[in-house]
Amino acid sequence: MRQVFITISFFAVLLLLAAFGNPGNNKRYAPSGWPKPVYDFSKNPLSPQTIKLGRDLFYDPLLSADSTISCASCHSPYNAFTHADHALSHGIKDRIGTRNSPALMNLAWQSNFMWDGAVNHLDVQALAPITHPDEMGESLANVIKKLQRSAYYKKEFYKAYKDTAITGEYTLKALSQFMLTLVSSNSKYDSVMRGQTRYNEKEAKGYMLFKANCASCHTEPLFTNGQFENNGLRPDSILKDKGRMRITQSAADSLKFKVPTLRNIEFTYPYMHDGRFKKLSEVLKHYTQGIHQSPTLSAQLVKPIVLSPTERVELTAFLLTLTDIHFLFNPDYTYPKK
Amino acid sequence: MRPKNQENKMLRGCISFCFLLLTAYNLASQTTSVRFQPHYNTSPLIYNDTLEYLYTNDSLKITSLRFYISNIKLYHQHKLVWSESKSFHLIDYTNSQPTALILNIPSAINYDTFSFDLGIDSITNTSGALGGDLDPSKAMYWAWQSGYINLKFEGYISHKGQPRQEFQFHLGGYKSPYNALRNVTLNCSKQKELVIDFDLMKLLAVSNSTHHIMSPCKEAMLMTDAATKAFSIQ
Numbered sequence: 001m002r003q004v005f006i007t008i009s010f011f012a013v014l015l016l017l018a019a020f021g022n023p024g025n026n027k028r029y030a031p032s033g034w035p036k037p038v039y040d041f042s043k044n045p046l047s048p049q050t051i052k053l054g055r056d057l058f059y060d061p062l063l064s065a066d067s068t069i070s071c072a073s074c075h076s077p078y079n080a081f082t083h084a085d086h087a088l089s090h091g092i093k094d095r096i097g098t099r100n101s102p103a104l105m106n107l108a109w110q111s112n113f114m115w116d117g118a119v120n121h122l123d124v125q126a127l128a129p130i131t132h133p134d135e136m137g138e139s140l141a142n143v144i145k146k147l148q149r150s151a152y153y154k155k156e157f158y159k160a161y162k163d164t165a166i167t168g169e170y171t172l173k174a175l176s177q178f179m180l181t182l183v184s185s186n187s188k189y190d191s192v193m194r195g196q197t198r199y200n201e202k203e204a205k206g207y208m209l210f211k212a213n214c215a216s217c218h219t220e221p222l223f224t225n226g227q228f229e230n231n232g233l234r235p236d237s238i239l240k241d242k243g244r245m246r247i248t249q250s251a252a253d254s255l256k257f258k259v260p261t262l263r264n265i266e267f268t269y270p271y272m273h274d275g276r277f278k279k280l281s282e283v284l285k286h287y288t289q290g291i292h293q294s295p296t297l298s299a300q301l302v303k304p305i306v307l308s309p310t311e312r313v314e315l316t317a318f319l320l321t322l323t324d325i326h327f328l329f330n331p332d333y334t335y336p337k338k
Numbered sequence: 339m340r341p342k343n344q345e346n347k348m349l350r351g352c353i354s355f356c357f358l359l360l361t362a363y364n365l366a367s368q369t370t371s372v373r374f375q376p377h378y379n380t381s382p383l384i385y386n387d388t389l390e391y392l393y394t395n396d397s398l399k400i401t402s403l404r405f406y407i408s409n410i411k412l413y414h415q416h417k418l419v420w421s422e423s424k425s426f427h428l429i430d431y432t433n434s435q436p437t438a439l440i441l442n443i444p445s446a447i448n449y450d451t452f453s454f455d456l457g458i459d460s461i462t463n464t465s466g467a468l469g470g471d472l473d474p475s476k477a478m479y480w481a482w483q484s485g486y487i488n489l490k491f492e493g494y495i496s497h498k499g500q501p502r503q504e505f506q507f508h509l510g511g512y513k514s515p516y517n518a519l520r521n522v523t524l525n526c527s528k529q530k531e532l533v534i535d536f537d538l539m540k541l542l543a544v545s546n547s548t549h550h551i552m553s554p555c556k557e558a559m560l561m562t563d564a565a566t567k568a569f570s571i572q
Binding site for chain 1: 477
């Protein structure tokens with residue numbers, strides 16, 4: 001009887017440990033001092049086999065109608081998982097989309113996805129590009145049929161889920177797991193915050209300017225507050241993109257787009273939801289001289305930001321400290337060797 | 339420390355008792371089947387061998403019908419007496435006659451009301467990728483804007499000899515002000531086979547001028563309201 005009691009207690013303790021936010025591996029997921037992730041890991045606990053499957057899928061053009069476009073086509077590991085040098089991305093048959101590819105990092109802290117927040121959960125984000133006619137032009141049901149015909153994927157799905165079935169749920173959750181591993185928290189900025197190194201003089205001044213002028217929307221440590229803002233971009237007469245308003249149908253959301261992260265900004269050009277700015281200098285010029293007034297303009301931008309030429313150099317120097325070479329060159333993130 | 343053979347006896351006793359309980363429970367529950375029978379006005383839609391049309395006449399051709407039923411509950415004299423756990427079912431007429439739902443209702447329970455939601459609740463809508471009937475590969479999930487499609491109804495309609503027009507109704511939406519989830523409550527008597535009629539004419543009667551509803555909106559809510567009145571039990 002006592003042995004039974006001890007065994008039950010042992011399992012009860014294990015259950016409690018598992019219940020308290022452990023994402024599935026023994027390493028702590030959130031960097032020290034960061035807010036708690038929004039993603040519910042209890043519904044999709046990270047496991048090496050599922051991450052591997054997700055990575056295979058992420059880099060596999062099989063997800064597209066004509067097997068030419070993979071997730072990595074627009075989210076390249078060499079460019080902080082965005083589409084460098086492309087204002088708008090092209091999908092199958094060279095079709096052009098209407099928005100700039102966002103950089104994928106720190107996704108566990110996002111409560112919605114896409115520039116207009118159309119997607120409410122990371123697990124279902126992949127549905128949007130997979131089914132969009134100008135991106136991958138496929139259907140999830142057909143992707144599953146293709147996966148079921150592959151001996152390799154049949155084996156990998158079984159290893160991940162211990163189930164011979166290949167389902168939409170399994171496919172999407174595996175992609176999520178790989179994407180959740182893309183955490184960027186080791187830039188020079190992070191080292192400074194941990195007390196491991198110091199800014200040089202320009203960077204230090206730039207950080208002060210950043211805190212005074214940018215941090216209300218690009219809040220540390222994620223460098224986004226996750227909100228939708230109208231940052232004064234002149235509406236594009238061809239794309240006619242109303243941003244968040246498309247989703248909420250509310251005029252108060254006209255021209256508002258999600259505040260993107262500034263992490264790895266050195267490598268995520270071109271900038272803005274339509275990629276209209278190729279260089280950081282153009283971005284700073286926009287914020288100091290180019291704000292377009294409209295009823296929904298962010299309250300933080302109603303008063304113009306003033307920066308001298310020297311201050312622009314300093315602010316840029318600080319922004320470059322957000323480059324995380326450990327993230328950019330992590331071999332676990334790049335093309336899988338098959 | 340109790341002697342070993344006394345411990346064995348206790349263990350055997352426990353196992354036997356559990357087995358008895360299980361058997362008693364199984365004997366005490368009754369499987370009730372629930373089937374939905376779509377109609378167009380009074381004509382029942384019978385799935386035929388052509389495998390293409392659910393219903394055809396000169397003015398109407400239905401090519402697709404699928405909807406979610408969830409949150410099944412039974413009431414007796416206005417009191418809740420039973421509810422189904424993990425209650426999500428996709429009733430799908432697209433490729434074949436859907437199989438009936440099987441509910442394990444304890445036979446001791448009496449009920450006079452059958453209640454269900456037409457569609458998927460908002461918490462499930464924000465829970466990401468789910469499995470079974472909720473799998474996003476079932477073509478009942480909006481890819482461009484997260485959320486389940488509660489009801490898909492497609493076909494062709496022509497009025498008084500005019501060229502026929504395609505209709506496509508994808509009814510959904512879980513967020514205010516376009517929350518299209520609705521409850522359906524029907525009086526019924528306790529029975530082994532429940533057949534719920536569903537009159538599609540009531541949906542077409544409130545169709546908008548373009549005969550297209552493809553996103554959460556006022557028209558989707560209006561048609562869902564009409565759909566709730568389309569269900570009946572004989």
